[in-house]
């Protein structure tokens with residue numbers, strides 16, 4: 001055994017790291033769902049709202065948890081990896097669910113496509129699957145898939161899906177610069193922001209086409225609906241015969257899709273669910289009576 005001493009973690013030297021505000025082991029979850037779907041958590045990035053996500057996972061129990069892609073950001077791994085204590089809590093909460101009997105299914109996305117070769121295997125009790133058909137309590141069959149597979153079909157401007165608000169802000173600054181340079185050269189005004197508005201219109205069109213293409217994929221398999229992520233826009237809507245459901249993300253909106261015991265599906269916006277410090281006592285008391293699983 002002596003040869004494996006390096007496997008045993010050593011106690012860290014120096015001062016203890018500051019404790020985070022998140023309590024890793026609350027008494028018990030206060031909300032019960034049949035199924036929880038989350039996606040686009042982007043663990044490994046600064047943008048990941050890990051503290052809120054760990055809190056959501058700790059307080060919400062379920063029979064089945066679907067992790068619908070872009071859970072770990074492997075692209076970020078190649079650049080600057082960011083891993084915080086809160087992100088450890090997220091992993092711990094997922095593993096705790098496995099230990100407590102929750103079925104956890106991970107469907108890799110494009111940012112965690114390094115997991116795709118492992119589809120069909122189970123790691124630490126987490127099933128890895130390219131896509132999955134989920135049957136709701138009321139018998140509807142839903143295709144669960146990340147959604148990036150169709151980026152090639154939605155051929156135009158798929159880079160726009162990644163155009164974050166920061167890029168837009170930079171572009172507006174750039175617009176000012178372009179304007180003053182052009183003025184110095186005696187050229188007429190050309191608005192980059194107007195061009196960007198056009199691009200945003202394209203982005204809206206991209207979202208529309210994404211929804212249509214995903215709905216068609218479910219229809220082709222004669223399914224009742226599709227659950228996806230990828231575009232960071234939580235949504236439930238009927239598109240023809242198909243129910244389109246998008247889980248949203250944990251970078252901006254902090255949303256999850258949940259199914260109750262009767263098969264009713266809804267979007268939870270966790271940041272909006274959190275009590276303000278003043279109302280915390282009352283809110284916790286109300287949540288103490290658990291719903292039937």
Ligand SMILES: [Mn+2]
Nearest residue numbers: 070109110230
């Ligand atoms: Mn994605």
